[in-house]
Amino acid sequence: MDPLQWAIDPWGKIVPIHIAWFLIWVAGIAGLLFVIVHAIFVRYFAKPRQFERDAAPVVPAQIPEHVPRHSLTARAFHWIMAASMFTLLFTAFLPKLGFQFDWVTYHWIAGSVLTVSILFHIIHASFFMDFWSIWPDRIDLRDAWRRILRFVGKPAPPPERFAKYPLENKLYHGAIIAAGLSSIVTGVFMMFRVRTIFFPRNPYLFSDLTWGMMYVLHGLAGVGLIALIMVHVYFGIRPEKRPITKSMIFGWMSRDFYLEEHDPNRWAVEISSPSRESAGTRDED
Numbered sequence: 001m002d003p004l005q006w007a008i009d010p011w012g013k014i015v016p017i018h019i020a021w022f023l024i025w026v027a028g029i030a031g032l033l034f035v036i037v038h039a040i041f042v043r044y045f046a047k048p049r050q051f052e053r054d055a056a057p058v059v060p061a062q063i064p065e066h067v068p069r070h071s072l073t074a075r076a077f078h079w080i081m082a083a084s085m086f087t088l089l090f091t092a093f094l095p096k097l098g099f100q101f102d103w104v105t106y107h108w109i110a111g112s113v114l115t116v117s118i119l120f121h122i123i124h125a126s127f128f129m130d131f132w133s134i135w136p137d138r139i140d141l142r143d144a145w146r147r148i149l150r151f152v153g154k155p156a157p158p159p160e161r162f163a164k165y166p167l168e169n170k171l172y173h174g175a176i177i178a179a180g181l182s183s184i185v186t187g188v189f190m191m192f193r194v195r196t197i198f199f200p201r202n203p204y205l206f207s208d209l210t211w212g213m214m215y216v217l218h219g220l221a222g223v224g225l226i227a228l229i230m231v232h233v234y235f236g237i238r239p240e241k242r243p244i245t246k247s248m249i250f251g252w253m254s255r256d257f258y259l260e261e262h263d264p265n266r267w268a269v270e271i272s273s274p275s276r277e278s279a280g281t282r283d284e285d
């Protein structure tokens with residue numbers, strides 16, 4: 001089973017042209033398997049989570065009842081990106097599964113929306129948000145090791161509670177960057193192969209081999225995103241993660257959830273003042 005489709009160029013050379021479309025099923029089944037295995041593990045085998053005691057515990061009453069987590073701008077970005085991502089997935093893969101429609105126009109329009117929103121996000125996250133909050137730090141790595149040791153039954157102290165984002169979320173963000181940027185960079189060039197409002201069509205911009213590799217990378221990133229998005233939606237609807245999903249809608253999470261899962265020394269929130277409690281979030285939040 002060849003994962004790529006090939007063709008012969010005008011000079012008789014064999015070049016790749018697309019991924020083989022059975023990879024759509026491979027990605028879908030891989031995503032589904034992950035979901036099933038994870039759900040069974042959590043339901044029947046996982047032990048309750050334990051965190052290390054705080055060296056300097058905070059007074060709960062000092063934490064606002066609604067802890068600001070995502071600013072309105074960050075939430076708007078997330079949902080615009082989600083809408084364009086779903087549009088891209090459905091317009092790309094439904095025709096390959098037999099539902100024929102004129103997909104290319106909807107696809108490049110959604111691709112342009114995603115590209116602009118990601119450019120905006122990079123600027124917003126670099127200059128107006130806490131840029132480092134989404135990258136793994138030393139404590140994350142130490143705690144990952146502690147969690148592995150405890151999982152295999154070796155003695156190790158419990159991990160600390162999380163900063164703003166748990167390590168799993170940070171790793172997921174990294175995978176989305178790799179797949180997302182690959183599909184965006186190749187997608188922008190592939191717009192030269194079709195008619196758009198941005199630039200004149202020029203299918204001779206690259207050699208057949210380069211175009212072929214570009215289509216293959218675009219396809220691989222695309223099927224990778226099928227599995228990644230399935231896993232993301234699954235975690236978003238799991239009961240214990242719902243407070244996080246709600247915070248992506250309303251902008252805040254409850255004080256109880258914050259104190260249970262997050263370490264105020266690693267992710268500090270403003271000390272409460274009653275008039276500001278539900279005032280929403282600033283971008284650095």
Ligand code: HEM
Binds near residue numbers: 018085107112187188
């Ligand atoms: C979730 C992200 C995306 C997925 C899953 C996806 C998927 C796909 C797939 C499977 C194809 C067919 C490739 C082939 O025939 O080998 C395709 C084509 C294409 N995509 Fe995407 N894509 C995504 C993002 C983007 C973005 C961000 C852009 C533009 C900025 C874009 C623009 C295009 C264009 C112009 C084509 C070529 C259509 C043609 O030559 O007929 N895509 N995409």
